[in-house]
Amino acid sequence: MFDPTVFDNLKVAMENAVYDLDNLDSCINITQRIDRLEMSVMAREFGVQFSLREQPDVTAELRLKMDLNNLAAEILEMEDQTPGCSLLLYFHMKIREIDTQCSRIENILTEVWKPDLRPVQMLSQIYGEKTSTYQNRIELRFSRQINEDQMEDIPELLEHMLLTLTELNKV
Secondary structure: OOOOOHEEEEEEEHHHHHHHHOOOOOOEEEEEEEEEEEOOEEEEEEEEEEEEEEEEEEEEEEOOOOOHHHHHHHHHHOOOOOOOEEEEEEEEEEEHHHHHHHHHHHHHHHHHHHOOOOEEEEEEOOOOOOOOOEEEEEEOOOOOOOHHHHHHHHHHHHHHHHHHHHHOOOO
């Protein structure tokens, strides 16, 4: 019999909650999904990307990762280790005014999330294209891992993501 890992349990809970927002609540559209097993390093990764149904220009992405050390600690039931997963959040949007908009974006993320780690914004533009817009990939990292103890926090996490999407669409 297969015994699900912390990763499997969190993945199913997050996936169900996000799909409920799409299928039942009809407030988001899921635009991409990742379910990956990296055999070379024995790591797991799950991701789902979505946007607000009425405002598709800004997307949010939730990523859950578990590395070999955490997977081994759980499977081998190592007493001195608490297995967990990394949670990363990304927001993707186009901007024109780097200084003004990036500052507003950082303020929004700081206000909504009150993060331990500063949000990272990575701007990109296709070389040679005559455009005045940049693609902004905003990364929100957390200073600790999560496990099944945080399962009840998933609805609140998604509420914060929806609020962030709403606010970023105003930038």
